[in-house]
Amino acid sequence: MTNGPLIDPASAAEPPPTAFHAVRLSERDVSHLPVIWAGDVVVVGGGSAGSAAAVAAARHGASTLVIENGGFFGGTAAAVLDTMYGFFAPGTDQRVVGGIGWELASALLDVGSAILRGNTYGAGLGVTYEPEALKAEWDRLLVESGAQPLLHTRFTASVLDGTRMTAVVVLTRRGPFLVRAARFVDASGDADVAWAAGCTLEQPSASARVQPLTTTFRVGGVEQPASTAELHRLLQDAAASGAYRLPRREGSSHHTVLPGVFHTNLTRVAGIDPTNPWATTAAEIEGRSQTVEYIRFLRDRMPGYENSYLLSTSVWIGTRETRRLIGRYVLDRDDVVSARRFDDEIALCAAPIEDHDGGTATIWRYVATAEGEPPSGKTYGVPYRCLVPVEVDSLLVAGRSLSATHDAHASARSIAQCLSYGQAAGTAAALSVSAGVSPSEVNADDLRQALVADAVML
Ligand SMILES: Cc1cc2nc3c(=O)[nH]c(=O)nc-3n(C[C@H](O)[C@H](O)[C@H](O)COP(=O)(O)OP(=O)(O)OC[C@H]3O[C@@H](n4cnc5c(N)ncnc54)[C@H](O)[C@@H]3O)c2cc1C
Structure with missing residues (x-):
């Protein structure tokens, strides 16, 4: 028997603090770097949120690049998991997520690469898929949408002109390059881009526990x-x-x-x-x-x-939670348990608060229920403002690093919801380019109308 960890993760050394000028750069700092791509929308991270964002932006006519560190699209869903939760309200077979997410799930279900699977301990009906089929389906969706994929490329720094993001620095085996765009979507899962750009974030720390x-x-x-x-x-x-x-x-x-x-x-x-x-x-x-x-x-x-x-x-250890944006709205526990709805909501969620932080067990709390009660089947809305940073223009944050407290995040982070946030961010980025306004100025009614026209359930 192994008596304990080979290296104790809890006693890992703390690296020295990152110098801010290493990750937040000005146009002058990067004038020597060659430009590898320039266009309307750049998505950093090709997981569930990023891939959906890229497909949505490209389908709305924006020239779009999606940058992924790994060798495939799908992120945590492809590397760590095999079941998408969040499509169905627990305790019912009522679907609450449509759009690109359901298009992806249906494509896998239709060819027998996925099955609907009941879950006995809380998350409700899931879509269990073959991870290899998921990767291939994202390849098809991305290429057919017209988005430009770029794998084996790591985002390393944000370039700002005042409060406007103008470019990102990426690292490839040929060295660093500049990628220019009018709008950026941070779908890195860890808010890498927003962190480098200087956005206010909730960071893991002794007092801010993460799962x-x-x-x-x-x-x-x-x-x-x-x-x-x-x-x-x-x-x-x-x-x-x-x-x-x-x-x-x-x-x-x-x-x-x-x-x-x-x-x-x-x-x-x-x-x-x-x-x-x-x-x-x-x-x-x-x-x-x-x-x-x-x-x-x-x-x-x-x-x-x-x-x-x-x-x-798993290809890598699964990370449930790291840095999260503190955006124009911070979704909280009360929003989840009271099934709150919002004028600018861009996604629905019925998933319970699923907190793995409670020692050897997992704590479940359902939407619109008291402690210990069974699922109600009710949903809450996720506002567009949860994707919009306060300090930086031309940037949106989608996926598991959305603006939510630890508790709300423990409900809002399922794959189906991350797909919805990605679709909303990609659509908003494209609309903001064509309207010539910043993402924070996108009219929420116009965005919601575009999402509903694209089969998103609101
Ligand atoms: C152990 C575990 C079990 C879970 N179980 C379930 C479940 O059963 N069902 C469910 O629905 N949800 C589950 N979740 C939650 C869900 O998987 C995630 O919240 C969701 O997949 C996150 O999607 P995302 O697109 O936000 O991030 P990710 O899928 O993590 O995508 C981020 C992508 O960005 C890339 N990236 C990161 N940094 C950079 C960079 N600097 N440059 C370039 N690329 C970068 C990464 O390689 C990755 O592909 C689980 C999570 C974990 C960890």
Whole structure:
């Protein structure tokens, strides 16, 4: 048995502070850099939000570039997960998200690359997909939309002229280049662009807790497994026996589109700041180490897993929460639990507050319910202002770094909602270019009308 982490993520060193002039640059600072692309809209990060933003902006006629650090589109949804939640209100089969998100899900469902899967512990009906099919579907949607994809390219600095963002610096294997655009969408998930531009953010710290990280893994050779309730009971017993190191004693191992292949959400690395590279390195190593322990437990103790084997660990450790924008509106817990609606809402959400920060278990709180009550099926709205920074013009922030408190974020971060925020940000960026106004001046009624015309449910 492993007695403890190889490197303890909680005691990772703190890197020296970043000099602001290294990431927030002026036009003078970058005059020596060659321009690799120039156009209307640049999206940084090609996850769920960024890919949807790029498709939306391109479909609305904007010349659009989407920059992604990895070698594929889909981000966390492709690298870590296999189920999109947030499309359906828990406790019902009522769908609350349409648009590009549902177009993507339907395309996967139609060809058998995805299935609808009920969830016994809270998030409601999910769309469980093959991650490889998801990557291929994003390739098709992006290329057909006319957006220009750019993979293996990392955003490193924001260029500002006063309060207006004019360019970003990206790093490729051929060195740094400048990318110019009229509008930028930060869909990095970690608010990298907004941080570099100097926007006000909620940053992970000792007082601002963030949710733990999880290395997911896939298991092959599973035959007629016992129930989730039984899994939880056996996890408790195994941990209590002292023979296994199992930090999380609930979570899931669920069937996938492929026979005999199960996808897990079991490991837990808590108490680190995911923007700290030393801590993230230790977390990756610890996530793999826990995987070995959970596999040992599953094979030893869980009926149906006797002959199972590890197929793969997630491409990277999954980050639920890092930096978040403090934008023109900050969505909060009260908005979620009271099912609040807004004049400028650009997305609907019925997902519960799902907080993994509570020790070995997960805390669920449903929209428009009291503590401990079952799902109501009600939705709240997410205002456009949650995507709009206060200090910087020509920038929008979409995806899991939207402007929301820790509690509200724990509800608003599902993939279906991130797809909606991306579609809204991409549409708003294109509309703001054609109207010649800044994103904060985009008329919310015009934006909502354009979204509804594109099958978004509001
Ligand atoms: C362990 C875990 C389990 C979860 N379970 C579920 C679930 O079952 N269902 C569900 O609906 N949601 C789940 N979530 C939440 C959900 O997956 C995320 O909130 C959502 O996928 C975030 O999408 P995004 O587009 O905002 O960010 P991401 O998908 O993280 O995309 C960000 C992209 O930006 C790229 N990037 C980052 N920085 C840079 C840079 N500097 N330059 C260039 N590119 C960059 C990254 O490579 C990445 O592709 C889970 C999250 C985690 C971590």
